[in-house]
Amino acid sequence: MNPWLLLALAIVAEVVGTSALKASDGFTRLLPSVVVVVGYVVSFYCLSLVLRHIPVGITYAVWSGLGIVLITLTAFVLYGQRIDLAGWIGMGLIIAGVLVLNLFSRASAH
Template sequence: MKNWLFLAIAIVGEVVATSALKSSEGFTKPFSSAVVLVGYGVAFYFLSLALKSIPVGIAYAVWAGLGIVLVAAIAWIFHGQKLDAWALLGMGLIVSGVAVLNLLSKTSAH
């Protein structure tokens, strides 16, 4: 269970860092640029800890799937990015795929 917490921290770090990329304006804003660097550092450190027991394919699928949905939500809330029905459907399919991997696949580490 601890490794799933590490993966969750890694995902949050990646989402924070990716969301700050737009605000960094090409790394010309020092604070936002620092958030990007620290966020990715946290993300990769905790991902490396999670990979001690979670298979890399499963961890990456969860990381990527949840990261896409969370970054899109943050972009919608803070940057005014529009999400049409197709975007929402696609993100729903991503979340469904991650759920299938974790709930039904024998590949997943439970």
């Protein structure tokens, strides 16, 4: 499987797991707690496969950067988390950083 698709799957699984973490209410609710564990297991398994093909620095930068943006947007939609102007700018800068790293850095393995 394409390592970039696996990385996308790892990011989505991590966002699902993190979103369910709030819903688990401190692991006192069974179904959200199971979703947390499955989400993180899938995420880290996919990351382990990605690391066979993409350097760890690039992998982690993309995974954590896009994960931050996606979980913030998910919290905005699902939990009504407010995002101020600085938050929107910060997320834009995170996305810009991931793009610069992947499009212009020699560290990226394309």
